[in-house]
Amino acid sequence: MNLDRSRSLQPSDRLARGLGWLGIGLGLYQLLAPRSVTRALGVEGAEAVVRSCGARGVATGIGALTVNPKPALWARSAGDALDLAALLVLLADRDHPKRGSVKLALLAVGASTAASLYCAQAQTRRHSYQSGRTPDYSGRSGFPQGVKRARGAAAGGGLSTRPAALPSPARSPGPRTPASTSRPTSTGYVRGSDYDY
Template identity: 40%
Template sequence: MPILSNLTRPKGDPKILTTGPTVQSGAERLAKGLGWFSIGLGLTELFAARRLARGLGLYGHAPLIRAFGLREIWSGMMTLSVDKDKGLQSRVVGDGLDIAVLVSALGHGNYRRGNAAAALAMVVGITVLDVLVAKAVTAERSRPTGKPRDYRDRTGFPGGIEAVRALSR
């Protein structure tokens, strides 16, 4: 990543030599991956809706798949934003809609129900992952109930209050 960052930096800015350790937790990194996965899946659903509908035996449902693609892209963007927990929750709700449509494709009249069953198994697996990551991210971001945040040790000055006093002398 430093190479890409250095390509976009103005000429006078110092170059990035190495990056430090990440401060993101495992759940945050996994949420980021799910966000990018959601955007990729949404683009696929948006641009290949007719082919996906035909492969699953859902003829005539391409507009619904396109709508699901837009939902996936939106959920992915939310998951990559500061509101990760809201994005993950919207992914879980969207997974429920996907499951409902795929269950309807398992009927005996659908000669592609094997494809629909495989897609359903994948969506159920992703749903379990979405639920676990959403719970983990929400737990990390929540503070204990009844305990207000304590900012008494903060001054608002980068070097602390003593550095500002020394500078003013």
């Protein structure tokens, strides 16, 4: 039996998965090629910082793929906020040689931060609802009028008459059509049968 579990995922679950895979991909790129990132942003010499950001992205990306991605999404949002602050510091320098690249990175990180925050809030609402107090139904019997009254109904005391499953043809309204005695033709059609309209 093939069960497609992706059909039961909510939109925030799918977004969390997408953010998780995106974080893992970008994190691996920052871990394996930090010089290309620092060169693009004009911050040569900050490869250690880029590697730490990559490790954080991989860790939060893996966490976002779990059953409860809420903690990883909040951590990712906090990390994105730090990245935004660092990029704003770079953008504040009017003489920075790669201001265009910094602006593009700022746009991308801003969109990622907004998506992470939205998804973290949606997952927090979902998991707080699921982890709420379970109602106690131990005092309920399932019989709205009580068990004693239900016992009488089953024995016939609660129901006056038992309705028939189908009405009798003799009591049904409408004109009666006499039955035909013709023999069936080769196609199996009988004149005067129920198939005559």
